Every structure is written in structure tokens, then in C-alpha cells.
Amino acid sequence: MTDQRPDPDALLEKVQRAESIRRRGRLKIFFGASAGVGKTFGMLLAARERRAEGLDVVAGYVETHKRTETEQLLEGLEVLPPRLVPYRDTQLREFDLDAALKRHPALILVDELAHTNAPGSRHPKRWQDVEELLDAGIDVYTAINVQHIESLNDVVSQITGIPVWETVPDAVLESANEIELIDLPPDELLQRLKEGKVYLPQQAERAAQNFFRKGNLIALRELALRRTADRVDAQMRDYREDHAIQSVWQVKERLLVCIGSGGTAENLVRAAYRLAQLLKAEWIVLYVETAKLQRLSKEQRDAILRTLKLAEELGAETVTLGGHKLAEEVISYALSRNASRIVLGKPTLSGWKRWLFGSLVDTIVRKASDIDIHVVGKESNFLSQARESPYFSRSRLYLGLAPEEQNSLFTWSTAYLWAIVATAICTAIAWLMFDHVDLANLIMVYLLGVVVVASRYGHGPSVLSSLLSVVLFDFFFVPPRFSFAVSDTQYLITFAVMLLVGLVISSMTIRIQHQAKIAGHRERRTASLYAMSRELAATRGEDNILRIAVKHVAEVFEAQAVVLLPDETGRIAYPKSEGTAQSCHGSDLSIAQWVYDHGQMAGQGTDTLPGGEIVYLPLKASSGMRGVLALLPLNPARIALPEQQRLLETFTSQIALALERVRLAAEAQSAQIKMETEQLRNALLSAISHDLRTPLAAIVGASSSLVRDGDRLDRHARNELGQTIYDEAIRMSGLANNLLDMARLEAGAVVLNRQWQPLEEVVGGALAGLTARMVNHPVTVKLSHDLPLVEIDSLLIERVFANLLENAVKYTPPGTPIEISAATGQDELVVTVSDKGAGIPAGEEQRIFEKFHRVDSEGNQGGAGLGLTICQSIVEAHGGRIWADNLSSGGAAFHFALPLSEPPLIEQEEAVPS
């Protein structure tokens, strides 16, 4: 039964999750239905037990509310001093995250997970502090009430009638290693309340009285128990997955949630979240922006963006699509993402309207036959109004609209005025035409006016224009003229059709314009991304990449930007190169470092240090973090739009990829260099060990024999030994010369001493130096009399000849001739040294010029394989080139070309003083 086998991917994911958990600290949450059930008490009790086991336990922040039994438990535990933050007239006591990280205990207690930190803290929320503690590998005990859980927030508010804005994302709860439910029956809780054992803040006294009603407490207790049960259930399922107990492996579900502009969108998202949790499904929240929806007021658009942000916080993927047929967009997207269920809100229209215009739900149900459809009921809407908490007013700030859309709210009074004027002009034109044309054609003039108004001033004015057109047409042209009365009832049909046509034209014109605008936006986005990708792909060098990245990011996001890169030790540093006008100055390196270390966004509009003006984005590539992009947007609200966020992510990943590419290239290059250096060293070692030690052995042997037995040897033997020493020493000297030449040429220590020379003289010099070894090889020199002078360093070019000749001698049998010839070519003098030997083995024509390369490395020709390399270096230093080939008549030919230029003039002899 192959079905019984666990999916390997799922198992791998499991293992990876387990590994990352091992590195992270363990989170234990003490979970209760309401205040007063004894969470803090339970937490302290557990902590004391841990300490008794010998664990390093510190109370990071514990709120005892002066309850004596709780305070007693705290005694003997190390308590971290709170951070005092001045706030208005008082001082707020806050958990000191940095001190805790510095102290780094094994286990830390941090009460009230849902707490909102004082302004100016590193994170706005305490649960984010806890996340950082966990990341640092510290175990955390914390406590939370059911009403603070994001997804249950609305339910709790409905039960109690009291809105709660201190919430914790469900993901935090889910990531907890353990959840301990602290349960107290409502009656006992009320008893405790009566005894004054439950802390109540003064200002919330009345609300609290309302809150602690038995009905509420029962409902909250049920919520807490159910939530815990869900979790236990999930654990059970995990366990079963681990142990492959389940016989059928579930197909992963994917929910697609469609939200609209209505106030129910938030409820829809929460409901979908709970459904997704139950189904253990991925979920996508989709907002289709149709032309109609684009005309929404700023408040309505804000609400939509807020809902999308909420969905993201709850772990959904959010998508915004443009299009004009809502149902079709939804279905095609659902199919493209392979969604198994679509979640929709209940239709807002009812009765005949729904029958006449249809509703999204009906259309989707009809068209999407393979997908399950969930319709979520409408819930009380009071939450949306109650949510004007400080947190959300901040969200509103950064969820604001793009500037052009805010500004494009056309001063509507002017627009309507123009609509009236345009219709008046139409009437004037029609007046002039009245005597010459039929009434039906006058209607066309009015329709033209409607089209113009619709295209320029939008929906409202064009509707006004349509209405006015009908009225004016009636008044001025329809008999009886100059009255609204109509003589022929047929005109009523004319009016109706005229109005209808006007309205349809106006709405279609506007729709087309919106489509064009959306397309234009998308086009620009795609184009800007493409432009950057193309430039990045074409560039080399980190500096260029940074410059291109800053330029494009600055242009597209209307911001100043800078890319901060880490140094060798992983510390983020300011760029060394000078900035441009688009560079962002004054970025905070410590925030950038945090972003780099954690791979998360920080700064303006994010969850970490939102106070500043600059946004810091991690540049994440496949092999790790590459750096940080700091962005100072002109309009922060715009950057916070989800679609802009996504575009920004695409940009950052492109930049990170480009940086990674550069780094990989540099690494590959340095590896190549290292490898070549290694090869070179080996070649040098072998050259020295073989080519120096062989003659040395001969010299040592021969000379020691002369020293020891000199007297006993006959004259002939002594000469023989002496000759051996001499020959071998000369050979070593040649090798030493070549090594020295090579080293000097390589080091660039050679400065050419170029002088105008006849080639003949240099050849002569080389031949004179080699006479002794050339005895067995007749050398023919074929140089014509009219060869021009060449500007060369005679000493070096002589080395070229000497090496080429020596090479020819070495690789050809004795007695074979060698020929030196030269010919003038285009701007160069080509010199050829050819022999009649076996020629160069195929494929070796290039390699023979490589350092330490020898055609037959095991052969006994001697030499370190440097001669041709030296020739190449010298010829190239003269601006020439060298190459080798085989002659068709047999034998090898080495050619080198020296550049020719105008030689200096020489005075005629008559002019010279004699």
C-alpha cells in the first residue's frame, strides 16, 4: 500500500521544523478564559518547580497586581528590573528586552503577552519581544486570555459587548510548544471577584462589572476550552501523521476568500481564518478591484486595505486583481491556484434586485461547478466602528492611499459645472442646426456631449449631462418648443432611449478609462521591474549594482534609497562610494543590522521600530542575506499598500539575486586563481626538483670524484669529469636565467629599452651566443636587405631568438636545418623560426606557450618549460603577438609579429661634419 507511506516532503518539512524549534527557545503559554483565573499564579508555580530542578529562571516581567498569594510565589526568584519609560506625567514600567537578552537565562517569565509596549519601544507589542527572546534561544513562560486572540477577538467582543484591541496573532499561539489551560469554573471566579481577589483597574470598573457576568464567563470559558481542544486535536493529528496511523493522506486544502467593499469583509476574513484552521488549509484572500470599486470613497478603500492587512496578519496570502467581471476573475483565479473552496460573504442585495442584477454568489455557484462554495452570514457591524483604537489609527496612516488617487478626487463642483456648460454648448450647436437637420440628429449632438463629459469628468457629471440633455432637448426642440410639455407621446420613448443610451455610454466610457488606467499602472510596474532586471543583468561589479538598484527603487517608489552591505565580519556598514542625489542618508546601522540578522523588515510602518521615517528591507537571496535596502519614502502610506509591498519585495529579491551573482562570480574567480596558483606552484616545484637537481647531481658527482681521486685519474678522465661539470653548470645557468627572466617579466620589473634596430644585428647577437650548441644544426638566415628598422629592446628580443632557437635544437634531431626569416606585413614585421623536426602535436599549439608546459613532460629535453612563455611575455610587451603552427612541408614554425612604425630620419652623410 503505497498510500500508507508518508509524503517525503511533509516528513522533511517536519524534520526542518523540529530543527528550527530546537534552536529556538521553547514557548509555554498559560491560557485562561478571563482575568482572575490564576494564570500568573500558575505560571509562577511552574517556574518555581523549574528552578527547583536547577534551571536558571528569571522573572522578566510579572504583574502581581499586589495580590499577596502571587507576590509570595515571586519571592526568591530573580526579578529583572523594569525599564522605566517617561510617558506624559507618569512613568510606565515596561519589560526590559535588552537586559533580558543580555542576562540570557534559560527560562524567563514574561506576563501579559497581549500587552502594547510604550511608544518608542523596539517593538509595538510584547509578543514581538517574546519572539525575539525565543529566537535568542531563551525559553519563555507567558500568559494570555482568550479575548486577546486575534481570530477570536470579534466573537469575544460580540459576547461581552466590550471591544478589545490588545490582540496577539494566532500564529504566536500556534507556535507555542505547550499551552496550559488555567481553568476556573465561573462560580468560583465570581466568588473570588467578590472577595476582592481579582484585580480590576479603576477606570474599567463599570465595564468590568458588565464583563464579569455569569453568562459571559460561561461563554468565554467555552471559547477557551474549545480553542485548547482544537489545539489538542491538531497535536493528535500531527502525532498521527508522524506515526503514519491515518490510512488516507489528506489532500492539502486551499481556500480562496473573496472580499468586497462592504463592512462585513473583516468578519468574512475572521470566519475564513477559523475555517482554514479547522481544515488545516492554506488560504488566500482575494480582492478584485473592478472599475466600480475604484470609484469608492477613500474611507471605503481604507477599510479594504485594512482588511487585507488583517488577513496577512492572520497568515493569509493576499492578492489584489484588476478586472471588470468579478465572478469570472474569481473563478479563473481559483482554478489557477487550485483552490478547493471559495468563501464568500452573503449577498447584500435582496429580492427583486438580486433577481434582476444577479449576485456574485449566484454567478459563482452557477459557474464554478467543481469548487465548494461557502457563504458566510452577515454579522453585527458594530466592531468596525468600535475599532478606532490607537493601533488602528496608526494602521490607517500607513494604509493610506496612493498620492495620485488622493489628489485625483477631482474637485467635483467644477466637474459638474463643466457638465452643465458642455450640455449648454450642445444645446447651442443643436440650435444652430435645428433648421437644417432632423430632430433625431440633434440627439446625436447631445450624446456626443455626454461622451465628452464622461471621458473627462467621470461618472456623476456624465449622468447629470445625460439628464440635462433630455430635459433641454425636450424644452428647446421637441414640439411644442420652449415648454416641457410633449405633444406626441412617441417622444417619451425617445426620451427614455436617449437617457438610457447616455447612461450606458457614460458608464462604458468610464469603464474603459479605468481599465486603461489599471493596465497602465500594471504596465509601468512591469516595465520598471523589467528595466531594472535588464540593467542588473548587464552590469558587473557591486558598485554598479548598488547604483542601478538605488536609481530604480528611487524612481519607482518615489523615495530615497541606499543599499547597505555587510563587511567580512557580517557587520552592516555604510557604503564607501559616494552617494547620488537619490541616496538615502542618515540610515540607522543598528536597525539595519537587526534586519540583516533577522531577515525581517523594520522601521516605518512595520512591526519593529515603526517610529522612524526609514523602512529597512532585508535583501534575501537563496544562499542567505546579502544586505539591507533602506528606503526613505516621500509618501510612507504608499509603500504600505499591499501591492506596492509585493512589488518592493520583487525589487529586493532582484537586487539580492544580482548581489549574489556578483559574489558567486567573485568566489568562482578567486577559486580559479587559487587553483592556478596551486598548479603554478606545483609546476615550479617540479621544475626545481627535476631540472635543477639533475645537473646538480652530475656536478656534485663529477667534482667529488675530481677532489677525491684527482691524482689517480688519468688526464682523459679528468677532462671528461671537468667537461661534465662545465656542461651541467651551463645548463643550470640557462635555467636560472629563464627563471629570473620570467620572474622579472611577471613582476613587471622590466622596462623596455626600445631603440631603432636592424633585425639582422639582433639575430646575429643571438646566434653568436648559441654557437656552441648550434653545431649540429645548420641555421639559415633569410633576411632581405630592405627590411625596415624596428623599435625594440634588443636584449629582450635576442632572448626571444635564443629561446626559439634553443627550442628548435631541443626538439629536432641533430643535422636538421633551422631557418630564420622575416617579412613585412600590414603594420608589422613577422619573424619566423622554423625547423624540420616532427612538428607540434595537434592541439598543443596554444598550450606550449603556457608556463611550465612541456610537450613531453617525461622526456629528457630538460628545461622547465619556460622558454616559450618568456617569448610570449616579451613579444606581448612589445605590442606584438606570437603563435606556432606546423609547416605543410613538415616541421614546426614559430612566428612573432612586431609592430612597425615610422623610423626616425637619418641625415645624409654630406650634411654630417667629417
Next chain:
Amino acid sequence: MNNSATLIIIEDEAQIRRFLRTTLASEGYQVVEAETGKQGLTEAATRKPDLIILDLGLPDMDGVDVVKGIRAWSHVPIVILSARSQERDKISALDAGADDYLVKPFGVGELLARIRVALRHVSSTVSGEEEGVFAVDELKVDMIHRKVTVSGTEVHLTPIEYRLLTVLVKHAGKVLTHRLLLKEVWGPNYVERAHYLRIYMGILRHKLEKDPARPRFLLTEVGVGYRLAVI
């Protein structure tokens, strides 16, 4: 061979001194050794040597300065020993008045030949033999009649070609730097125009040599100058 000439060897490396001393003493020369430039100058002043062998790579002072120091008061022949990396020093020393040079490593044959040429040159100058006839193999230069023959055939030379040849003959066997030849033949304004010399040397070779690419008489000292062969 029995030479009574006194030679001073100024060389800091003991092994080279030992080899020179052994070889030269066996040839009958009186050998005086000096380890440093200063010591060499002192020895040169006190011993009145017939020839000085000077290594350019001395630890205490620049070999060129030693040449200048000696030339300040004496015309004693100086033969320089240089390593391959000392091309420029070698030319400076020759221009400063040194008579000849040898590049390490060198063979004994070469060394003795250079010493003989230098010593003979001194004796010929002293005995006033300067004018007369110079002959090597088939080349004959008759300076009294301004006549140059190769294998008995007269060769016609222009005034400059002839003057170049006579300068070489005057210093036959010795290396002459480009600078010195240019100064002697064309005058002090021409010392930087080495191509004049090379072109005229090429013409001379074509007129006098059988195989100009492998000269028998007019030898090239690559990068340094020319030498007229004496044997």
C-alpha cells in the same frame, strides 16, 4: 706562459676569488685580492697594478664609483665582472672608463682572452704602435694609406664608415659602447642617436663580412655596443 703582470681582483665573494686566484696564478700573473671597494682603491694606489678585475656587486660601494675613483688618476685597464641583472651598471661602468666586461658565469678561456687584449692594448699605446696596419684573417686595414681590403680586394668606404672602422681598430678587441662610438665618430651631439651607429654598422658589415648575419669581425655586444675581433 710566463706573465709578470700584477692583477688586483676586487671581489667580495670568496669562492670567485679563490677560482680567479688559482687560475690566474697558474698563468703566471701576480694576484692581489681585495674584498671591498675601499680596500681595492687602496691596493690600486699602492700596488701600481697592470690590470684590475672589478666585480660590480660590492657590498660597500657602487662599482661604477670605484671605476671613477681609479680613472681619476690612472689609465690602468679595468675588466668588469657583472651579473645578468646589472645591464645598466655595466654600461655606466664602461662609459665611466672601464675597458671590458665579463658576464657571470664565465669560462676561464674568455677571462684570459679579455685580460690579454687589455694588457696588449696598454703596451701598444705605450710603444706608439697606434698607426700602422691592422689585420685579422682576410680583413686588412691600412691606416697609413687609408686602404681597406677584404681578401685583397679593396673596399670603398665613405668618410664616416672609415672613421667608424678606425675607431674600432684603435680599440681592437675591446668592447666599445654605443655612446663612445657615437661621440668619437659623429661628435658629442649625437650620443643619443644610436640608430645612426646601427645603420652604419649594418652597411659596414655588408661591405666587409661574408655573412652579415653572422659577423666574423664586427661583433655585436647586445645592448652594450660593438667589438672588433682580434683573432
